[in-house]
Amino acid sequence: MRDVRRDPAFLDDDPILEYLNNFGSALVAAYPGARGETGADFYFFAMRDPMLNAFALPGGFIAAHTGLLLAAQNESELASVMSHEIGHVTQRHIARMIGQQKQDALMPLAALILAALASKAGPDAAVGVMMGGQGLQIQRQLNFSRDAEREADRVGFQIMGSGGYDTSGMVGFFQRLQTATKVYSDLTPPWLMSHPLTSERIADIQARIRETPFRQRVDGLEFHLVRARARVLQDVSTQGLIDATKVFEFQLTNQSRQQQAAAQYGLALVALKRGELTKAGDLLAKARATMKPAAGAVFSTGQSTSDAASMFASMSLEIKLAPGQPASMAPLTVKEAEQAYQQFPLSRGIARQYAKALIASGQLDKAAVFLREQVRLYREEPKLYELLAQTYAAQGKLSLQHIALAESYVLSGAVPAAVDQLTIARKAPDASFYDLATIDARERELQERVKEEKKENKER
Numbered sequence: 001m002r003d004v005r006r007d008p009a010f011l012d013d014d015p016i017l018e019y020l021n022n023f024g025s026a027l028v029a030a031y032p033g034a035r036g037e038t039g040a041d042f043y044f045f046a047m048r049d050p051m052l053n054a055f056a057l058p059g060g061f062i063a064a065h066t067g068l069l070l071a072a073q074n075e076s077e078l079a080s081v082m083s084h085e086i087g088h089v090t091q092r093h094i095a096r097m098i099g100q101q102k103q104d105a106l107m108p109l110a111a112l113i114l115a116a117l118a119s120k121a122g123p124d125a126a127v128g129v130m131m132g133g134q135g136l137q138i139q140r141q142l143n144f145s146r147d148a149e150r151e152a153d154r155v156g157f158q159i160m161g162s163g164g165y166d167t168s169g170m171v172g173f174f175q176r177l178q179t180a181t182k183v184y185s186d187l188t189p190p191w192l193m194s195h196p197l198t199s200e201r202i203a204d205i206q207a208r209i210r211e212t213p214f215r216q217r218v219d220g221l222e223f224h225l226v227r228a229r230a231r232v233l234q235d236v237s238t239q240g241l242i243d244a245t246k247v248f249e250f251q252l253t254n255q256s257r258q259q260q261a262a263a264q265y266g267l268a269l270v271a272l273k274r275g276e277l278t279k280a281g282d283l284l285a286k287a288r289a290t291m292k293p294a295a296g297a298v299f300s301t302g303q304s305t306s307d308a309a310s311m312f313a314s315m316s317l318e319i320k321l322a323p324g325q326p327a328s329m330a331p332l333t334v335k336e337a338e339q340a341y342q343q344f345p346l347s348r349g350i351a352r353q354y355a356k357a358l359i360a361s362g363q364l365d366k367a368a369v370f371l372r373e374q375v376r377l378y379r380e381e382p383k384l385y386e387l388l389a390q391t392y393a394a395q396g397k398l399s400l401q402h403i404a405l406a407e408s409y410v411l412s413g414a415v416p417a418a419v420d421q422l423t424i425a426r427k428a429p430d431a432s433f434y435d436l437a438t439i440d441a442r443e444r445e446l447q448e449r450v451k452e453e454k455k456e457n458k459e460r
């Protein structure tokens, strides 16, 4: 996962991450016992990739490609793929696969990779590999994963049902994905490659659908806002932004107000990426106005209005904190950020935007107090330490700046770089006696960790 985070394709975007984690947690909550005896955590994230795919990593990490977010027309369709992946995690398929390999004494990694590549190349090639020395073991591996797939479908379906999602569209969505790719390219999307729509699988799903009462579900506006964001952020090149604009302009002709608002929101983000800040602000105001209920009308934006409202609030701050805004605006931005933080205290993105606003307006003492409190509450966020380092730098507190930077490196998994920062912190002329004691203790811990990691690497 550390490697994934460093991958440029990792979509490090707070509103999308917050949406996916709210959405995913609700799915997980719909399956009793999903977190297992250990109360395991799940973490959902997106990869910048137009290919339709979703996958699970060991440890409850579940990824959706932007291509999948864009292909899903409603939350039920997105839920059908995500809850299948949750099924793999809850049934401990990955752990069981690794355990199985140990039992077999050896399942050389090279053979596994070869089998995986071969099965992508076509059924004949797979047979060819299986005829070789490792044949039996690979056969067992493939059989096991067919069972696992069936199990993940079963759990996924259960999650869809108790989560209140419409299961009737599941087969339709998978079939649509398959035909869409047949028309536009020869490539089967990766998810369908590992999850072929066999007639057996379709029959299984359809039998389950018949037993489930039909449920009409209203999607939240935030789903459409997240798709608009994914469309822009998937490709922020000049051409990418032109293409996204065309899609949004067409989307504006849609009758649904949610669709119109999402298109305006998307166009606002395009403007922001182009540095057209006034235009971005105007378009965002338009999106908000589109969703405002007419006087006296009861207007529902779906289940969790507050998520869409927090996305609007965070986008407004994103525009106001963008480079190129006049310094005179900073005090007003702080006020807006403080209000947004009070209104949406659970949004990590807005909390950091509040800190950024304080720093930009020169309220450094207040920023330092706020950030020190934040790192105490949220111990796993390297970005908080980066902001704290930035605050100390602006205050001219050199030693504290490099101590904070060291902590941000530790959390990103770059321990040797963290040790370097501590060395710089020690040499800083303003290092107090107390700072030096902190640095020494922390450095000893980190040196130990570096040694451990070296040992582990050797054993591997």
Ligand SMILES: [Zn+2]
Pocket: 084, 088, 149, 152, 194, 195
């Ligand atoms: Zn699967």
